[in-house]
Amino acid sequence: MTPSRTRWVLVAIVASFCVLGVINSIVLPLFEAPDEIWHFSFIRVLAADRALPVQPAEGKDMWLREAGQPPLYYILAAPFIAPLDTSDFPAFARFNVAHPAVTATSESNAPNVFIHTGREAFPYRGAVLAVHLLRLLTIPWGAATVVGAYLLAREVAPNRPGLALTAAAITAFNPHFVYISSVVNNDATTACLCTFGLWLAIRLDRETGFFPKNLVSSGIILGLALLSKVSALALLPLAALALLLSWWRERDTRALLGRGAIIFGLVALIGGWWYGRNWALYGDPLAWNVWLADIGVQHITLLELIRQFGHVGTSYWSPYDGLFPAPVFWALGLLSLAAIVGWLRTIARRDAHAEGLLLAGAWFVLLFASLVRYMTTTPSAEGRLLFPGVAAFSLLLALGWEAVAPRRWMGVIIAGLLALAVFSPFAIASRYALPLLDSADGAAGATSFGDVDFGAVRLLGAEVEPDEAQIGDTVAVTLYWETLSPPPADLRTVVRLWTLGGRLMGQRDTTPAGDGYPPDLWRAGDIVRDVYRLPVEESGPAMCRVTVDVLAGEELLGAASSPPLLKLAGPLVAADEIAHPLAYTLGDRVELAGYDLSTEPPAVTLYWRVLAEMDEDYTVFVHLLDKDGALIGQGDGPPLSGDYPTSYWSPGELLADARVVPLESWDCLLVGLYRTTDGARLPVRASTGERVTDDAIAIYGW
Numbered sequence: 001m002t003p004s005r006t007r008w009v010l011v012a013i014v015a016s017f018c019v020l021g022v023i024n025s026i027v028l029p030l031f032e033a034p035d036e037i038w039h040f041s042f043i044r045v046l047a048a049d050r051a052l053p054v055q056p057a058e059g060k061d062m063w064l065r066e067a068g069q070p071p072l073y074y075i076l077a078a079p080f081i082a083p084l085d086t087s088d089f090p091a092f093a094r095f096n097v098a099h100p101a102v103t104a105t106s107e108s109n110a111p112n113v114f115i116h117t118g119r120e121a122f123p124y125r126g127a128v129l130a131v132h133l134l135r136l137l138t139i140p141w142g143a144a145t146v147v148g149a150y151l152l153a154r155e156v157a158p159n160r161p162g163l164a165l166t167a168a169a170i171t172a173f174n175p176h177f178v179y180i181s182s183v184v185n186n187d188a189t190t191a192c193l194c195t196f197g198l199w200l201a202i203r204l205d206r207e208t209g210f211f212p213k214n215l216v217s218s219g220i221i222l223g224l225a226l227l228s229k230v231s232a233l234a235l236l237p238l239a240a241l242a243l244l245l246s247w248w249r250e251r252d253t254r255a256l257l258g259r260g261a262i263i264f265g266l267v268a269l270i271g272g273w274w275y276g277r278n279w280a281l282y283g284d285p286l287a288w289n290v291w292l293a294d295i296g297v298q299h300i301t302l303l304e305l306i307r308q309f310g311h312v313g314t315s316y317w318s319p320y321d322g323l324f325p326a327p328v329f330w331a332l333g334l335l336s337l338a339a340i341v342g343w344l345r346t347i348a349r350r351d352a353h354a355e356g357l358l359l360a361g362a363w364f365v366l367l368f369a370s371l372v373r374y375m376t377t378t379p380s381a382e383g384r385l386l387f388p389g390v391a392a393f394s395l396l397l398a399l400g401w402e403a404v405a406p407r408r409w410m411g412v413i414i415a416g417l418l419a420l421a422v423f424s425p426f427a428i429a430s431r432y433a434l435p436l437l438d439s440a441d442g443a444a445g446a447t448s449f450g451d452v453d454f455g456a457v458r459l460l461g462a463e464v465e466p467d468e469a470q471i472g473d474t475v476a477v478t479l480y481w482e483t484l485s486p487p488p489a490d491l492r493t494v495v496r497l498w499t500l501g502g503r504l505m506g507q508r509d510t511t512p513a514g515d516g517y518p519p520d521l522w523r524a525g526d527i528v529r530d531v532y533r534l535p536v537e538e539s540g541p542a543m544c545r546v547t548v549d550v551l552a553g554e555e556l557l558g559a560a561s562s563p564p565l566l567k568l569a570g571p572l573v574a575a576d577e578i579a580h581p582l583a584y585t586l587g588d589r590v591e592l593a594g595y596d597l598s599t600e601p602p603a604v605t606l607y608w609r610v611l612a613e614m615d616e617d618y619t620v621f622v623h624l625l626d627k628d629g630a631l632i633g634q635g636d637g638p639p640l641s642g643d644y645p646t647s648y649w650s651p652g653e654l655l656a657d658a659r660v661v662p663l664e665s666w667d668c669l670l671v672g673l674y675r676t677t678d679g680a681r682l683p684v685r686a687s688t689g690e691r692v693t694d695d696a697i698a699i700y701g702w
Helices: 003-027 036-049 072-081 126-156 161-172 175-180 187-206 215-226 230-250 253-282 288-295 302-317 326-348 354-375 383-404 408-431
Strands: 452-454 457-465 474-483 491-499 504-510 527-535 542-552 555-561 566-568 580-586 590-599 602-610 618-625 631-634 654-660 668-675 697-700
Touching: 003 126, 003 161, 003 175, 003 408, 036 072, 036 126, 072 126, 072 187, 126 161, 126 175, 126 187, 126 354, 126 383, 161 175, 161 383, 161 408, 175 187, 175 302, 175 383, 175 408, 187 215, 187 230, 187 354, 187 383, 215 230, 215 253, 230 253, 230 354, 230 383, 302 326, 302 354, 302 383, 326 354, 326 383, 326 408, 354 383, 383 408, 452 555, 457 542, 474 491, 491 527, 504 527, 580 697, 590 668, 602 618, 618 654
Parallel strands: none
Antiparallel strands: 452 457, 457 474, 474 527, 491 504, 491 542, 542 555, 542 566, 580 590, 590 602, 602 654, 618 631, 618 668, 668 697
16 A cells, blocks of 8 residues: 555544544533533633632532543643633533432433433533533544554554554544543543553664653653543553663663653653642542542452453443444454454564564553452443553554454454444434424324323323233333423323232332423423333233323322233243143133132132133133032132233133132032123033033032
């Protein structure tokens, strides 16, 4: 590949990264990125006060949670928003109290930590404009990291421009790296400075003489990196390793000491003041105690730590859990294993640039070790914390793949990463879409409640998914509301799932659509999709209906009930469990397969095997006769206590129908089914085919 073509391909990669970054910065809702609200708040304070805040040991300002971070990113960003009026912050930032990150006891699985309103829409103004400006200013840090990945690979393998372009593309099209480079966050700044710090360390290793030309640059970049994030401290042992490798080749101790003094002197001069300030203020150069006061402390076992490595791996590529299907992560994992094989093969061949690879590998190992240490202290199993080594990892991947795969596969892999990077922002944005339908036609498939009005809102219908469940499952009950006029701000709903026999299966008492679009934001004409996830707490078999109570505060505005929407399965019944098997057919639709008797409580359990669908509801009769044939008791009623009417029975089911009846002093039970509407009994035939008298099956005593 010619140098000119190589440059143009690199320009195309960087330009694609920037376009993806701009798209992410526009479509991602404000403050949903990791700690973005706290990063922005710190920058805003610096812009207003023009001084670093001092963190108290107790009673810390919530809005300065990130003020313990090294300040480079924030100091550079603050002048850009200083002229803007951001006085509307934090008033417009509305936390979603239903999110577990805000309310620890909440069970909501809504992705949004914040409630998003029209204030965030274009044209931007106030603090919203400031956030979007800062997002755009973060993208160049990520773009520079992509360039740094290219330079790093060219330094390790100068005669392989294709390898360098592959490393740059892997970095540029990592969906999570694009994402984190397009929000208000210091990760991209650290990734950039650490990438160039590694590049300069490799160059320094190869240079000779007391004062090589990259010596000062290395010291400056290392000092700035230490002001970007504490994780950049791992660059110090890396720089020391580069100096030692150079000394091992030259055996010039005087040059080693001189180079070390210059590099680490510049590091101390540029970055040391912040750590000294921390030591003076907090008695700790890292201000670790102040930091832990915000993020909390955890202590995990080795097994728990190992389990979290999987999430570190997936979140290295994906900014959100569940964003990509599992096969994507399996493919990325297999590609990583293939790269390791290729890297080991390269080392075995004693590549001429082994020292550069050693430094790149050592840098990533140092970062991973620091992450493991961090994970044992705080809840932090996040792959983005490895982004200071993103260029090194991209180089190792590219080198490994090139060693084991045909060159044409490189294009396929890069195209796949690009597809993920393009898909990612739109998939993320869809997660945060408001639960609004374009019109009531969108709720046409829902089961209607009969357009029940509750003053300002109308309940159009409901859906239950899945429509079949069992105990322990969670079902989603979706209600569709039409806003007739602005509803009361304290509107709430109590949604319950009942069996037709009156057993409560599950319930939720909450604000409708409160975790995404609460009622105080509803406008006349809105069609709101409102989802409730209810755990099924009782067993079937049963058909279930949904009831909705609508309240304003404690005042009941009305209630509605749906027809049956959910079929709840019961425990499986095995034929060999039946104590007294029988074989009577009733109307060729159902078979009485047997019965059991019990005394505590006194009951008879009838076992019905469904032979065909039944389009009507039937009632079970159980008549107790004495030895003279006189009726001494009965237990008529719908089967299964009314939970599961016969019109819902499915062929092949074997149902246990327990019926409490007084079993003292009886001689015979007469059992059968009759139609609820007119009392007509289903015709009963014995196994011989003979019609049973009065269509009543006789069961005799103990």
